[in-house]
Every structure is written in structure tokens, then in C-alpha cells.
Amino acid sequence: MTAALLAGCSPGGGGTAGNVADAKPSSSPAPAGTPTADPGTPPPPPPPPPKGQDDPALKDFYAQKLAWKACKDDPETEEKDEAEFQCATLRVPLDYANPAVRSIEVALMRHQAANSEARVGTLLVNPGGPGGSGKDWLKYAYGRFDGAMHDRFDIIGFDPRGVGESNPIQCLDDKARDRDNADDGPDPKDHAASNAYSEQKSKEFADACQAKSGDLLPFVGTRNVARDMDVLRGVVGDSELHYLGYSYGTYLGSLYLEEFPDKAGRLVLDAAVDPAEDPLEKSVNQQIGFEQAFTRFAKDCAARAGCPLGRNADKAALVGVDFLDGLRTKPLTTREQGRKLTSSLGWTGMISLLYGDAERWKWLRDAFTYAMRDGDGSALLYYADNYNGRNEEGKYDGSMDALPAVRCADGAAAAPSPERVQEVLAKLRKEAPLFSRDTVAEDFDGPGCEFWPYKTPEKAHTIKAPADSPVLVIGTTGDPATPYAASERLAEGLGNATLLTLEGEGHAAYGKGNACIDDAVDKFFLDGTMPPAGTRCVQ
Template sequence: MTPPTAATPGSVDPSISRADRMPSATGPSGLGRLRRGPFRFALPAVAAAALMAGCTSGSDGAESAGSASSAPPASPPGPGGIPPAATPEPPKPKGQDDPALREFYTQQLAWEPCKDDPETTEKDEREFQCATLRVPLDYAAPAARSIEIAVMRHPAGKADARIGSLLTNPGGPGGSGVDWLKYAYARFDGGIHDRFDVVSFDPRGVGASTPVRCLDDAVRDRRNGDDGPDPADHAATKAHGEQLGKEFAAACQEKSGDLLQHVGTRNAARDMDVLRGVLGDAKLNYLGYSYGTYLGSLYTEEFPDRVGRLVLDGAVDPAQDPLEKSVNQQIGFEQSFTRFAKDCAARAGCPFGRDAEKAPKIASDFLDGLRTKPLRTNDSKRKLTSNLGWTGAINLLYGDEDKQWKWLREAFTYAMRDANGAALLYYADNYNGRDEKGKYDGSMDALPVIRCADMMAEAPTPERIQEMLAKLKKEAPLFSQNTVAEDFEGPGCEYWPFRTTEKPHTVKAPASNPVLVVGTTGDPATPYEASERLAAGLEHATLLTLEGEGHGAYGKGSDCIDDAVDAYLLEGALPPAGTRCT
């Protein structure tokens, strides 16, 4: 690949970046107040009192994690005032055993060659097959309305050795599995390609499936480039964030209506089981990255008897509350940013100078300084603001130290020495899902909508806020220099038209087959601790570790990781406990 320049940055592989994205400057598309440091995450303030009650639990009658009990009322007392023994209700059928869902599990997919994408020169998409799956909008009322799920597959290369289907999810939430498979399919060359139909899909609310829609392109451009008030002005920052949150929630409600409360991950897991059944697989074989590990985790909880061989790479810990997850992610990115800047200082020509201890602060101060001195770009209508500069830098921290860190060094060089922000703007646009024509792919609408369908409704306690704030200040001093306790107040999604019943909880899945969890020690987006905790929580899980940088491990260049994952998927052979790769 030609080295990137200010005019032609290196193309970012969607299978590497944007897999589990930090929200943009306006929180998750403006759901709450801005974080007061150089890069932001959504931890809104003041809770709104007028939110409607949450989602239903699904047609199979199983409660969502943390939902209220649906036990029948007590029977009247028998003779002598002694209540009769309660007769337990038989479990309601779920999934393919539910008669109300039979029409969805028995549908036939009309596969046809996919349309070739002229933007991808390495692959002819007509080699893939595309189809549309029908699923219920609401699993509690499956006959009421159905929605569409876009599906893509690449048939197994050796039909006589075919194992079945391998479903994949690239992360997000909001990531298109169909678009991802076009770029990422090369990582499956070899045994996986020979023996599996590799399948991906756009989850409900995303991409070519029935999508959520909120903001138009012009509004999205304005928000992404908005640095907001001075971060030291807490009152102005709060008011600005609240206004953005209200506008975003109203736009989503107007354009997406009743779709909003049904796009949560638990429903996506149910969709995935419908797809498994329609594909003819008795059990689900699955590879999920980042947010896709949360989708896979909930699948093991909903359908433990349908779990085949599951790989959860770059794990999200379902037991972490939103506050802890955001703080840990912020810490992870600061640590990765610091390692990048120090690595740069050891190289000739680094724009941060040669002092490794000073380099992170110099890089951070430069990006913060774009608030008052935005840079020109190759687009006469757009400048590189601080928010866009940080977004572009964060995007490349998802990758490894060999390729993406090289591109980030060059992007900083063009910005700091040539006063040209084109490269960082390119990487920011890639992260935000914006193409060269100014069209957004909708992923940044889907991200906060899905998170609000998944996020707990309770606000953190003052004690919890102080605990997390102290941790953030200690472990991410650069990124949290302007953060205050009130940034963490409120349950999140204050202006949303419903409240979810989902809560953080440990997924155990005692009845499932063994699961392989893969974690990377230098992962900024889903820090390694989350992989450790997910593997420890699951009753039948093995943790495979990559010692290195970047988000996600499989297919990223480690033969040790790839061989171990392939052996598990192809033969069911788990690596020895404690296996670590470099």
C-alpha cells in the first residue's frame, strides 16, 4: 500500500477500526453532556423524570437480565389458613420451540449473488451471496410486525468437508457485518474458508437491515466538528450537552418511532438464533469481536443448548455498568495514546520531539489547541477541529503498532509541521462513517440507539461516582484533566422515550458448550481486564491472550492466535488454559 500523505491517507480497514467505538464529542451523538477532557464519552447529567417504562422481555417469557419477576399471584389460603403448595408454571417454549415463531424459523432465504461494490477493488462481491431474513419487530408480539435483516455469506470452499455456517459480527454497536465481511474475508483463507459458510449480517437497526434514522448528514457534520463551549465552563458545557441530547432523542423518535425500543442486543441475539435455524445449523458457531462478544454472551444466556463453537474476541464484560465501562475505556485509550507517543519519540523525525516523557502531553496539547486554532484541510468547507483531530487519532489507536501507529505518526507530522489537517480528518471521517461525498452510513445513529436499549436505567450513587472519578484521575490524567463529578451523574439516555429493563450482570451460561475468549493486553477499546472477567464469569470458558497492541486479535497477524482459534473452530480443540501469544 502506498504510504499515506496529507492528501491520500492510508486506507483504514473497517475490520480493524470502529469495532467498538467511543462516542463522539457530543456524547453518543448528543445524548448527554460533553466530557470535559480532550476526548469525550457519554455520562450525562440530570435525570429526566418523564421517561416511559421499558421494553418487553420477549415472546418466550424469559426475563431480561434484571427485569421484574413475572410470577403469578399467590393462591388463596387453604383450610386452616395454610396456603396450598404452589403449582409451578411449565416453562414457556422459546426460540424454534415457540409455535408463534415457527413461520420465522421455517422461512426460506432467497440467496442470490451480491452486487459488486465498485469501492472495493480487492474483492468482487458477486462471489458472495446475499439474502434478506424476516424477524419479528417485537418478540412479545411476533405476529404484529416484522422487520428485515440483511445477510451475506461466502459458501464453503470444500462442500464435501463442510461443517456448517460460521456467523460473525464485527462489533459496534452499529457496525455493518455485511460491509465488514467484504474487507475481512481474507482472514478466513485456509481451513475456515474450506469448511465453513462464513456468514455475516447487519443487526436490527443497522445498515441494510431495517435501520434506525436520526440525524441528517448536514447536522452530523456540524456536530462532529463542534468543539462545544470551553471545557472549563461547566454550566455552559452542561447546557450545550442537554440541548444536543434533547434534539437527538427527538429526531430519533420522529424518524424511527417504535423501532427504538426493539433494537437492543437481546433481541439481536434472538434474531441470530432465527438465522441459525434458517441456515440449517443445529448449533451456533460464532465469531464476535468487541461489542459482538456482548451479542455472543447474551446468545449463550438465551439459548445455552444451541451453543456450538463460540469465539469472543476483544471482550465486553456484561457485568460492568456503563460508568465503569466508560472510565475503563477512557483509561485504556490514554494508556495506548501514551505508549504511541513515547514510541514516536524514540524515532527520528517525531513531531513530539525526542523526550519520551514529554511526548504524550505535547501530542495531547496540540489536539486540544485545535479548539482555538483549527487547521485547514483539503476540503475548503471543513477544518480540523479539536474534536475531529482527537477522533482521527483515537481511530488509529484501534490498530496495531506496525501499521496504524505509523499512519498516526505521519498524520501528526502533516498536522503539526505542515499545518495540514487532511490526514487526521480522513481518519475521523472513517471513524464516524462518513464517505468522501459527505454521506454518513448511519452507524453513529445506531450506536447510541442500541446502547440506550441496552443501558441500565439507574443513576450511579455519589459514592460510586467518587470511586470512578478517583480512578479516572489517577490512571488517565491527560484525558480527565477537566472532568468533574457531575459529568457522571444521571442514568444515561435521559431524554429517551423509554427505559430499558436490562442491567449489568455476570453471564454464566452453565449449560452451554465451552467458549473461547480472546483478549489483547494493549487493547484500548475493550481493555484486557474485560476479557479476563468475561472468561471468569462464564462457567465453561478458556481465555487466550495476545500480548500486544490493538483491538481484537484473530486475523490481525499473530499465527499463534490464528492457529489456536482455527483449531477450536475446526476441531473443537481448546488451547491449554493460560496460553499467551505475542
């Protein structure tokens, strides 16, 4: 394909908590006069195994006390002293089916409620990914909770297992990651060579993850993270979980609802992932979403004087795609010594800016201007590094190792039938002709998780919400990473959910300055007031 898939939201995780003793029939005959069951009547099903706080094997985990202390200040966040936050670690089982074997620690960061007397409880937040650090996110995003939310909620960001400071998955070192991110591979028109190359890289990556983190790989699925969240809920003393999840975090919230329906409080799922959508369909819809967003950007650019893509609105997107593909043979120099802007990095930098709202289109116009007119690839390289989790010292945060590890633990797509492949190709040709122009049927043979050492039993499926657990789902009409239709399907599938719509561009809506969205979400969290069905806000 022309553009590599960047976002990694996927369905998820495996295993069942708790153990049930085997029920063995008596080997001796029943005493005379004892009623016997009708041999034609099947026995009643066994009771479900206890889980969460009801599982005796998890008692010690739910009874632990958190040792909160002031966090260490991060010099990179000059606008905030992290010592104003509190940090702690939560102990959870590596394997919920065998909790006594080994425990791991989940890193937490808390922004305490300013008004303890009016405190509602704890709000747990996941920023997405998979692979996103909730601790890092809270350091920068705490301001969106200013006011009544900060007064009445302890806000906790956490690093899910396998991510950040919570037993991070490790696969590639920084130099290898630099090489992989910059590598354009064979000519995409040489499909045999491209597919062989992709298989080789996929196998090498899987082998590296197995060598460095093989003991963690079977246990980093999203369902286990949902179980970790319930341990945290119990430890902080809340009877219900209040939760805000963005993007992939909406799937995590949905799985929590499925695992612990009686513990679900006020859940907000923003930029939703549809749990019933298989990975192939998700990938195709995402590619369409990004092409449509890029086309809207290009048309807006063409209407402005000095647009580097030209003034023809019908051709501007094609000019941009041709330029990015042309970097395969003519990479640009940058201000970083020894690094060039390759096609792969250029595509990543461009797509990363499409996650933002239309105000960020100016940044993308400028980045194209520097690259196309000045021959300077520094801006697009900067945005690619930011997306890939690379800092100015060349260190990676591990998010790109965690992303495929969680995705493969959450469920891989089965090989599509020839008929399905042709259906997908037809959809891409019609709705994403530029981004899929080099795509052929053979590209759908893999690689995905074929070489992954752990095979999960999880499958895409619809999740239902209990009648007493209302959920607020938010979708943005121009969201390229999790297209709006996924929010519609999630809300419909949950059954007891209200869909709040933002008409505009970008990925996710809450906390980004839209008063209509922010007020609706705050009211729901603070007093349970749901916005009227069909509410639409304008960016």
C-alpha cells in the first residue's frame, strides 16, 4: 500500500479469571428413597467462576494499599511541576487465571480533587494507542479538567501493562527503530518483493519481541488491562468505575463494561472503536478515513495563496501523494545530521497531523512548503518522530513496540477469502483511490500476526451495555483514525448508549476547547445528566 497504517486500535484480549473445582459424581449408589434426576433432563450448567472482588484468589490484590507520593518533576514539561501530582504503583497478577504465580506493577499518576468535601470519586483515563502512556498524557492534558471536574474528581492516568513504566514490552533498540522507520523497502509496484520483504520484517520483529519480552506477550491483551482497572477501582475505594477513554481506550472501556457490568459507573468513550469490526475492515476504513481527510486538507490548501500543492482543488491531493511517493528515490535532507526524510517518514509526518483539527492544517501546509519549495524535510521529520515516540536525543518511548504486541494479543484477522479480497479492493478503489493506488490482491495475504508467538482466542464481537449502565459515546464526523461510522455502530451495539456528535475535523473531541462537547461530558460525569439523544455540536 502507498501509506502504512499508523493508528492501532483493535479488538481484544483473552482468559478468564478465577478457578472452579471439578465437580465429580459419586461412585456409590444413592441411598434408598433418594430422589433421582430424570435421565433425560440435562444437568444444570455450573455456576460461572468468581472474578474481580468475588474471586478469593484475588483478595490480596484488592486489599492492597497504594503508597502515593509526590511525582518526580519532568524538566521537559516546563508549564507544570509534576511534584504537584502523586505517583504510585498498583500490584496486579500477570495471569488472572493463575494469580499466585507472578505479579507485575502498573504505574499510576493522580491529580487529586481540589474539593475533597464535594468529591465524586476517581476518574480513570486512557489516552489510546494501544501503547499510549496515561501518565505522560496526564502531565500535558490535566488542564482540560480545570474547574468543577478538578474540584470533584481524582484524575488518574496509568500506563497499561506492557506500556511505559508498567513492565514495558521491548523489541527493537533505538538504532533498529530508526532504520525501520526510515526504510521504504522495495518498489511497491514489485508486489512479490514487497510482500517477501514485509514477511521478513514481520518475522524479525516477532522474534525480537519474543527474545526480549516473551514472558509478557500472552498477557498484555486489553481484557487483562480491563481487569487491572477493576483492581484499581477496588483499591481506591470506589463502588463503580468512572472512566474516560479515547480511541483504543474506547475498546478498553467497552471490555470493562463486558467484564464488570455491575461495577460500571459513568463511562465516556470518545473517538470510538467498534469491537464488532474485524481488523481487516478496520484497516480499510481507516485508510479511507485518512485519504478523505487529506483530500479535504488539500482542497482547503488550494484555496489559499501560496499553497505548495497548487491552486487546482481537484488535483492538489494527487500532487501531495506524488511528492510523498517521490521521496523513495529522492529523499530530502534535514537539519538533523545523518537523517533524511524518506517516503515512509514523510507519509508518517503527514498522517500524524491529520489527527488534529482543521487548525493544524496550517502546520501541514507549512511542512509541505518547507519540503517542496525549500527542499527541507525537517518539519515532516519532526512530526513523524513525534508520532513514532522519538525524542530529540533519539530515544524511543516504546509505544511502537507495545502497539503490535497488544494488537496481536487482542486478535488477528483470519486470511480473507478471494471474494472478500475483491470486495475490499473495490471499496478501496472507490473510496481511497490515491492511498491504495499500488494495492493489489496479494497484499492481503499478510503479514499481520502470522509470526507472533502467542495465538489469542479473542474474536471481534458486539458488546452490550446493561440497562442500568448508560454510556456516552462521542464521534467526530471528520475523524480519520476512527471514522464516525464506528462511533455510530458502537453506540447502537451497546444498546444503552447515547451518541454525541461533533461536526468537524480531527481525532477525538473532549477537552479540546469545544464548549458544547465539554459541557455535555462534564455534566454527565458530575451528576449523571446525559445530553439529549441526537445532540450535534459544531467545531
